[in-house]
Amino acid sequence: MSCISIASGKGGVGKSVLCANLGVVLSERGYRVTIVDADIEGSTQGLLFGYEDAHPTLHDFLSGRAAPEEIVRSLTPTLSVVFGSVQLTALLRELDLERLGQLTSLLERSSDLVLVDCPPGLEEDTRAAVRASGAVLLVLNPDIPSVAGALKMKILARKAGKQTAGAVVNRVGGEYDIPAEELETILGEKVLGTIREDPLVRSSVVEGTPLVSSHPEAPASNDIKRLAHRLAEKLIQHK
Amino acid sequence: MATIMVVDDEEDILILLKRLLGSRGHRVITVRDGREALRRMKEEKPDLVLLDIMMPGLSGYQLCKIIKQSSDTRSTTVAMLSAKSMDEDKVRALEDSGADWYFTKPIDTRRFAESVEWLLRNPPKRG
Numbered sequence: 001m002s003c004i005s006i007a008s009g010k011g012g013v014g015k016s017v018l019c020a021n022l023g024v025v026l027s028e029r030g031y032r033v034t035i036v037d038a039d040i041e042g043s044t045q046g047l048l049f050g051y052e053d054a055h056p057t058l059h060d061f062l063s064g065r066a067a068p069e070e071i072v073r074s075l076t077p078t079l080s081v082v083f084g085s086v087q088l089t090a091l092l093r094e095l096d097l098e099r100l101g102q103l104t105s106l107l108e109r110s111s112d113l114v115l116v117d118c119p120p121g122l123e124e125d126t127r128a129a130v131r132a133s134g135a136v137l138l139v140l141n142p143d144i145p146s147v148a149g150a151l152k153m154k155i156l157a158r159k160a161g162k163q164t165a166g167a168v169v170n171r172v173g174g175e176y177d178i179p180a181e182e183l184e185t186i187l188g189e190k191v192l193g194t195i196r197e198d199p200l201v202r203s204s205v206v207e208g209t210p211l212v213s214s215h216p217e218a219p220a221s222n223d224i225k226r227l228a229h230r231l232a233e234k235l236i237q238h239k
Numbered sequence: 240m241a242t243i244m245v246v247d248d249e250e251d252i253l254i255l256l257k258r259l260l261g262s263r264g265h266r267v268i269t270v271r272d273g274r275e276a277l278r279r280m281k282e283e284k285p286d287l288v289l290l291d292i293m294m295p296g297l298s299g300y301q302l303c304k305i306i307k308q309s310s311d312t313r314s315t316t317v318a319m320l321s322a323k324s325m326d327e328d329k330v331r332a333l334e335d336s337g338a339d340w341y342f343t344k345p346i347d348t349r350r351f352a353e354s355v356e357w358l359l360r361n362p363p364k365r366g
Contacts, residue, residue, distance in 0.1 A: 144363050148333045151326045158326075176364040182354060186329065186341055 002235070003104045003114040004165055005038075005133035008140060009156070010149025011120030014170040015139040017201055018224070019117040020048040020210045025228035027079035031112040031235075034072065034080040038100060038129040039119045040092060043084025049075065050208025054083035061103060062095035068106050080111070097128035104132040113235060122156055130160050137231075138167040138189060142177035150187055165234065166192040168227060173197045192234075193227030195220050241359045242283055244268045246276040246302065247291035247320070252344075256289065259348055260355060273297025277305065280312055287359055290338075292321040292328070300336045307337035316362040318342060318355075339363055 006019040019035060027033040037045035037058060046052045054073060060066035061082075074080045082103070107114045118129045130136055136157040140146040150167065157164055167189040169180055173196050180191045198220035204211040212221045243265050245256045253269040260267045268283050270276045273296055280288070288306065292299035299319055306312045318340040319332045332338040339362055342351065 144333055144339065148330050151330050151333075155326050155330070176361055178363050179357060182340075182357060185343075185350070185354070188326075 002108050002112065003116065003132070003134045005116045005118045005130050005136045005162075006139060007118035007126065007130065007136050007153050007157075008120060008138065008146070008149055009122060009151070009153035010140070010146050011042075013139050013141050013146055013149070014195075014201075015120075016044045016117050017048060017205065017211070018139055018168065018170060018195070019115050020045060021212045021221070021224045022228055022231065023079060023081070023115050024210045024212050025225050026113060026232060027076060029228070029232060030078065031232065032078050032080075032110065034082065034107045034111040034114045036082045036100075036104065036107065036114060036116045037084035038116050038125070038132070039084060040095065040097075040125045041119065043086055045081055045117060046083045046086055047208065048205060048210060049081060049083075051081075051083055052086060052208075057085040058082050058100075058103075059085040059095065062097065062099050064096070064099075068103055072107070082107075092125060097125060100128050101132040122152055127156065127160065130157055130162055133162065135163045135165040137165045137192075138187070139170055140167060140183070141171045142169050142174070142179075142183065144178075147178065147183065147186060150189075154187070154189070164189055165231075166190045168192055169194040171195070171197040192230045193223060195223040195227065240264050240266060241286040242266045242268065243287045243289065243355070243359075244270060244276065244279065244283060244285040245289045245320075246270045246273065246294070246299070247289075248272065248294045249291070252291070252320075255348075259352055263352060263356070273299075273302040276302060280306070280315070285315060287355065288315055288317045289320045289342075289355075290317060292319055292323055292332070300331060303332065303336040303338050316340075316358055318358060320344060320346075 023033045023035040056066035119125045138150045140150040196219045200215045200218040204214045257267045290299040320342045322344040324343045329341045
């Protein structure tokens with residue numbers, strides 16, 4: 001389980017932001033983490049880390065124009081990121097999505113954990129990202145459309161022969177939120193963490209610095225740290 | 240006190256839920272098929288409908304869709320209660336039929352009663 005897809009089925013639930021912040025926290029705890037921005041048509045990791053013009057990117061590797069070692073950017077001694085292209089010139093059909101699996105296999109050799117930021121939806125790019133991972137971490141918001149999306153992602157993972165690593169409920173705190181214990185029951189998944197809605201997330205995106213670094217004491221930062229702790233425990237148990 | 244309609248063709252379930260939810264102070268109406276449920280909904284105006292899926296005549300999926308498409312009944316909270324436990328069944332209920340929640344049989348009565356209270360208090364909103 002050293003390669004985990006951060007996936008949702010439904011877009012806009014906050015999985016890219018979660019992926020970036022989880023990567024930072026776990027790397028600060030000493031894990032060698034590599035984030036792969038596999039959201040081919042909506043890459044945002046560059047924006048989240050303040051590397052909008054990163055080059056070459058995952059797209060260059062998937063189109064055969066760059067070698068794996070050229071696209072892995074070390075941000076700290078324990079955190080690396082494979083950024084995606086923010087240009088809309090890369091067409092999905094021009095990319096060999098199966099190379100994603102080759103890349104994650106390579107990265108797993110030099111990382112304790114590879115986090116794959118999945119595309120939204122259930123199309124071929126998402127399926128390729130799930131196939132390239134060992135397990136799927138479901139991210140959802142506490143509402144019905146998001147629950148349906150998470151269930152569909154579970155179905156996709158099962159069909160791909162991948163296990164699910166639990167669920168994370170993001171943006172909690174609304175009046176009509178579905179409680180975590182109800183989500184656990186309907187999903188048949190352990191909720192590993194709930195992350196509060198936090199306006200500072202938006203500020204951190206604008207700053208190009210993940211929330212846990214820019215606002216380490218923010219409520220959502222504390223929630224993400226707790227989640228990272230539980231995820232780390234799971235990783236240790238798995239090893 | 241809320242009015243809860245239970246629609247199921249299994250007598251045991253109707254008795255169990257009438258006793259369980261009735262003991263919590265709710266008025267429980269038990270109905271054995273979909274057509275009767277639609278007729279009784281107009282009279283009783285339940286706050287919550289608990290629907291089995293596999294019933295003779297109208298299935299729970301079909302009945303839920305009718306309830307959610309009618310301007311008279313669409314605001315009523317509908318939860319499926321079924322032995323069908325596949326994720327595909329849940330997606331079909333929540334997305335295609337417009338159900339507000341999904342319970343899988345067999346139920347843990349204590350947890351189920353708490354979930355029903357949650358649904359009555361704060362039914363989930365759709366985005």
